[in-house]
Every structure is written in structure tokens, then in C-alpha cells.
Amino acid sequence: MHTDDTGQQGGDSAGNGLLSRRQWMQIGAGTAAAAVVAPVVAKESFGQEPWRSGSGAPPSDYGDRPSMPSLRREQISVHPFGPQAGASSTPLQLLNGTITPNALHFERHHSGIPEIDPASHKLTVHGLVARPLTFDYDALQRYPMQSRVLFLECSGNSYRNTLAGAIDETAGGLHGLISSAEWTGVPLHYLLDEAGVDASARWVIAEGADAAGMNRSVPLSFALDDAMIALYQNGEPLRRSQGFPMRLLVPGCEGNLSVKWLRSLKLLSLPAQTREETSKYTDLKLDGKATQFSLRMQAKSVITSPSGKMVLQQPGVYEVSGLAWSGNGSIRRVEVSADGGGSWADAMLQSEPGPMRAVRFRIPWRWQGQPAVLQSRAIDSAGNVQPTRAQALTNVAPGFSYHFNGIQSWRVNADGSVRNVYA
Numbered sequence: 183m184h185t186d187d188t189g190q191q192g193g194d195s196a197g198n199g200l201l202s203r204r205q206w207m208q209i210g211a212g213t214a215a216a217a218v219v220a221p222v223v224a225k226e227s228f229g230q231e232p233w234r235s236g237s238g239a240p241p242s243d244y245g246d247r248p249s250m251p252s253l254r255r256e257q258i259s260v261h262p263f264g265p266q267a268g269a270s271s272t273p274l275q276l277l278n279g280t281i282t283p284n285a286l287h288f289e290r291h292h293s294g295i296p297e298i299d300p301a302s303h304k305l306t307v308h309g310l311v312a313r314p315l316t317f318d319y320d321a322l323q324r325y326p327m328q329s330r331v332l333f334l335e336c337s338g339n340s341y342r343n344t345l346a347g348a349i350d351e352t353a354g355g356l357h358g359l360i361s362s363a364e365w366t367g368v369p370l371h372y373l374l375d376e377a378g379v380d381a382s383a384r385w386v387i388a389e390g391a392d393a394a395g396m397n398r399s400v401p402l403s404f405a406l407d408d409a410m411i412a413l414y415q416n417g418e419p420l421r422r423s424q425g426f427p428m429r430l431l432v433p434g435c436e437g438n439l440s441v442k443w444l445r446s447l448k449l450l451s452l453p454a455q456t457r458e459e460t461s462k463y464t465d466l467k468l469d470g471k472a473t474q475f476s477l478r479m480q481a482k483s484v485i486t487s488p489s490g491k492m493v494l495q496q497p498g499v500y501e502v503s504g505l506a507w508s509g510n511g512s513i514r515r516v517e518v519s520a521d522g523g524g525s526w527a528d529a530m531l532q533s534e535p536g537p538m539r540a541v542r543f544r545i546p547w548r549w550q551g552q553p554a555v556l557q558s559r560a561i562d563s564a565g566n567v568q569p570t571r572a573q574a575l576t577n578v579a580p581g582f583s584y585h586f587n588g589i590q591s592w593r594v595n596a597d598g599s600v601r602n603v604y605a
């Protein structure tokens with residue numbers, strides 16, 4: 183693992199231009215002609231830009247969006263049954279670091295975004311418990327809280343790459359049903375302990391207060407281990423689209439389990455077999471059988487730059503960078519290939535790694551106009567290796583598209599254009 187920024191990159195460079203960090207810095211220390219990104223040499227003259235001709239805007243009571251019109255969610259899709267049942271994706275290729283700004287967190291709503299009055303909303307814990315309990319927003323604010331940086335991924339993420347032909351799309355357009363945030367809330371076991379879980383309870387059925395009343399069965403062990411009732415997202419109260427006033431968060435598991443606008447937690451000895459865990463989110467196999475409750479999202483990564491629809495403007499050294507995550511623990515290693523999987527080099531993991539947390543990986547790459555196929559491969563702390571697209575699609579029923587974690591391939595053409603391909 184390479185988490186330092188000192189040039190101590192242990193992994194060797196690999197084919198088709200992948201460099202070690204040390205090689206990259208040596209380029210930078212060379213002559214101006216070989217500079218890293220050919221910066222303009224300063225002439226010590228400063229312009230009279232129009233924004234310097236008068237004072238700027240006054241302070242405001244809430245921040246505005248960056249002056250960058252392209253910075254917006256993508257794939258804003260509405261369901262044929264009604265515009266409220268839709269999704270939107272995080273523009274992964276426009277962001278850096280690991281945290282998704284709240285305004286760009288992906289969305290998935292089965293029945294639109296309810297407008298909930300936090301003063302009248304209640305969460306009830308009932309079923310196989312000694313004392314059914316009801317919590318309101320104010321009561322939950324008084325419990326001990328925890329903060330955790332976690333990824334959240336819809337199990338339908340990346341489904342476009344299960345289709346027969348490779349679609350020309352951006353990284354966010356293909357894989358943007360993943361976001362990450364620092365979530366703050368009440369560890370669920372506090373509430374369950376207080377209610378007194380019956381020895382016969384094995385599952386917690388979580389239900390939302392949206393019109394869909396979306397519900398899922400969560401194994402009791404997950405609920406007691408590390409699930410939380412999230413109240414804050416990146417420091418501010420949850421956005422309405424993320425479940426205000428409160429949502430369940432089940433770290434590392436398919437997004438569907440993290441029920442938004444949470445109003446009921448019912449303890450049962452068996453799963454409830456809800457729509458979301460029978461007709462949806464079961465893994466249909468080639469032989470007609472299905473695997474239920476494959477809840478943990480598998481090891482996965484995606485290069486966000488260079489990525490689909492980008493154009494490399496000139497030959498030179500580029501940083502290949504992306505995100506990796508796994509619901510089975512933390513990311514141990516990310517390998518990058520520039521020759522379609524022929525050879526691999528270790529990328530640097532350049533953000534704080536941790537369980538159920540997305541990490542940023544980076545590796546320098548010299549592009550001299552040669553065609554290339556860029557890929558990344560995540561390896562998690564449980565030893566799982568991200569499969570190729572073909573491996574990920576073996577023993578999957580035709581048309582089944584959930585839980586796809588195959589390696590993404592970006593072809594860089596001689597003209598610098600980057601496109602999604604199946605390698």
C-alpha cells in the first residue's frame with residue numbers, strides 16, 4: 183500500500199507509460215521543456231482583470247454553487263410510472279478527493295422526496311422487543327452520536343456496462359450512483375438496546391415515511407454492529423433528498439437498505455420478504471436460481487480522470503486518478519493498467535483509508551499520443567479482487583444488472599478522446 187506523498191512508491195511502473203511517483207517528480211525537476219504540465223513561465227506582469235475593478239459581492243446567509251455551469255448531477259432520470267420515481271448521478275469526473283458535496287450526492291427515490299415536518303415525524307421501534315419505543319427528532323439529538331465517512335452505492339450502479347454495447351458516457355453517467363459523505367448520527371444499537379431486543383429476533387424491518395413506504399429487512403447483526411440513524415451529512419442536517427429528518431445507514435451495503443425518511447423499525451424472527459428483496463435486488467443466476475440478501479457491495483473502482491468524454495489536449499504526463507471502495511472492509515490496494523490489463527502498477531492510495539469508505543487513488547501516466555486502454559482494479563482487506571467485466575457477468579441471468587462491479591475500461595484514442603469500451 184502506498185499512502186505517503188514522499189515519492190516512496192514501491193510498485194514499479196507498468197507498460198504503456200505508467201510512471202512511479204518518483205519518476206514523475208524527476209520529470210518536474212528537469213528542464214522547462216520537460217515540465218510536468220508545461221506551466222507558463224511568469225513574466226512578473228499582472229493584468230487588470232474586470233473582477234478587480236470594484237468590490238465584490240457581500241456575505242450571504244447560505245453558500246452558492248461554484249461558477250461552473252457543468253457542475254451538476256447527471257442522468258437525471260424519471261420513471262415511466264411518474265416523474266417522482268427517479269434517480270440522479272454524482273458527476274464523479276468533476277470532483278476530486280473523496281467527499282461528495284451534499285448538493286451533488288446521488289439520489290434514488292421510489293416515490294419522490296417527501297416534505298416532512300421534523301416536529302411531527304416519529305421513529306418507532308417495535309415488534310420483538312420488551313418495550314416498544316417512539317423517538318422524535320429532538321429526542322434523537324440528545325443521544326451520543328458518531329461520525330463516519332462512508333460510501334453509499336445503489337446496487338443498480340454501473341448497470342449500463344452490463345448492456346450489450348459500450349455506451350459513450352462520462353464516469354458519472356456510468357457509475358455515479360455512488361457518493362460518499364461524513365454521516366453523523368446515533369448508533370442504532372443504542373435504540374435497540376433501550377427497547378430490549380427479544381432473543382428470538384433476527385431481522386429488523388426498516389420502513390420509510392415516503393409515499394412508497396419503502397421497506398427492507400436488515401439482518402439484526404448488521405443493525406447491532408455498525409448501522410446508524412443518520413441526522414447529519416457532511417456537517418449539516420440531512421438534505422431532504424437524502425432522507426431528512428432521519429435515515430438508516432447500513433455501512434457497505436446496497437443503498438436500498440439505507441431507508442430514508444425512516445419511521446419504523448420492526449424486529450422479526452424472519453425477513454419480511456418485501457418487494458425490494460424479492461422482485462428486486464435478488465441476484466438472478468443463469469440456472470434460474472436467485473441469491474437473496476447479497477447485501478454487501480463488492481470491491482470496485484473507477485478511474486474518474488482521464489475518463490469518458492474527456493479529451494487529452496496535448497501529449498504529456500497525466501495523473502490517472504479515481505475512487506475505490508468495498509463493502510467487505512477497506513481498500514488495501516488499487517492497481518492501474520494502461521494497456522488494457524496486460525500489465526499493472528500499484529497506484530498510491532492518497533486519502534485516509536478505512537472500512538466502508540471510498541479512497542482516492544492516483545498514479546502518473548505519460549501519454550505521447552499512443553492509443554491506450556486505462557483500467558483500475560481494486561483489492562480489498564478481505565482479499566477480494568475486482569473482476570473483469572466478463573468475470574463479473576459469468577453466471578448472471580441475461581438482463582440482470584444489479585451488483586455489477588466489473589473493471590471499467592477507458593480507451594484513449596490517438597486524438598486524445600476518451601471513450602468507454604469493453605476490453
Ligand SMILES: Nc1nc2c(c(=O)[nH]1)N[C@H]1C(S)=C(S)[C@@H](COP(=O)(O)O)O[C@H]1N2
Pocket residue numbers: 287288289290291292293334335336337389390391392394395396423424425436437438439440441442443
Ligand atoms: N424511504 C426510502 N428510502 C430509500 C429509497 C426510497 O425510495 N425511499 N431509495 C433507496 C435506494 S434504492 C437507494 S440507492 C438509496 C439512495 O440514497 P440517496 O438518494 O440518499 O443517494 O436510498 C434508499 N432508501
Ligand SMILES: [Mo]
Pocket residue numbers: 290335336337338437438
Ligand atoms: Mo438503489
